[in-house]
Amino acid sequence: MPAPTVSASGYDLRPFTDADRDKHAAGFTPEERHVILHQGTERPFCGTLLGNKKSGVYACRLCGLPLYKADSKFESGTGWPSFYQPFDPAHIREIVDRSHGMIRTEIRCARCDAHLGHVFDDGPPPTHQRHCLNSISLEFFAEGEKPEQRTVGA
Ligand SMILES: [Zn+2]
Numbered sequence: 126m127p128a129p130t131v132s133a134s135g136y137d138l139r140p141f142t143d144a145d146r147d148k149h150a151a152g153f154t155p156e157e158r159h160v161i162l163h164q165g166t167e168r169p170f171c172g173t174l175l176g177n178k179k180s181g182v183y184a185c186r187l188c189g190l191p192l193y194k195a196d197s198k199f200e201s202g203t204g205w206p207s208f209y210q211p212f213d214p215a216h217i218r219e220i221v222d223r224s225h226g227m228i229r230t231e232i233r234c235a236r237c238d239a240h241l242g243h244v245f246d247d248g249p250p251p252t253h254q255r256h257c258l259n260s261i262s263l264e265f266f267a268e269g270e271k272p273e274q275r276t277v278g279a
Contacts, residue, residue: 134213136190139277141237149187149237149275160261161187164224164231164240169204172260182212183263184272188237190216191272192263193256199249206263208256209248217256219244232256 130139150162159165174183183193193208201207211217215235222231222243232241241262248255266272
């Protein structure tokens, strides 16, 4: 069965091609490229969204797909923005990551394959998940602002 092109929450899930990725990453800084395109990790307690307590939505920095809602953000003490559930499970993709001598679950944007962070099972109720994100992989939109999804093949 082909993957759905629109998620249950109504967002475009048509996958980015390499050309789409290159185009939308063209203005990235070296650190953005390192984290988002090459599975890097920003230093803890440095991300600009760690202390953000406003209501709204966190979207993918590369393609604009909403990934997490502010009301699922919690203070994990790890130094990275943490959420107990995604905006829509179809908006993220989990991959087994065996780098650095550990087995972890990497999370990427389901649409553009941007690296987001990792998910762990030591989060708070109701899910007990801890989605540990890089601020740099996210773009915050306050309540009332709508993330603009970047188009495929444009
Ligand atoms: Zn994306």
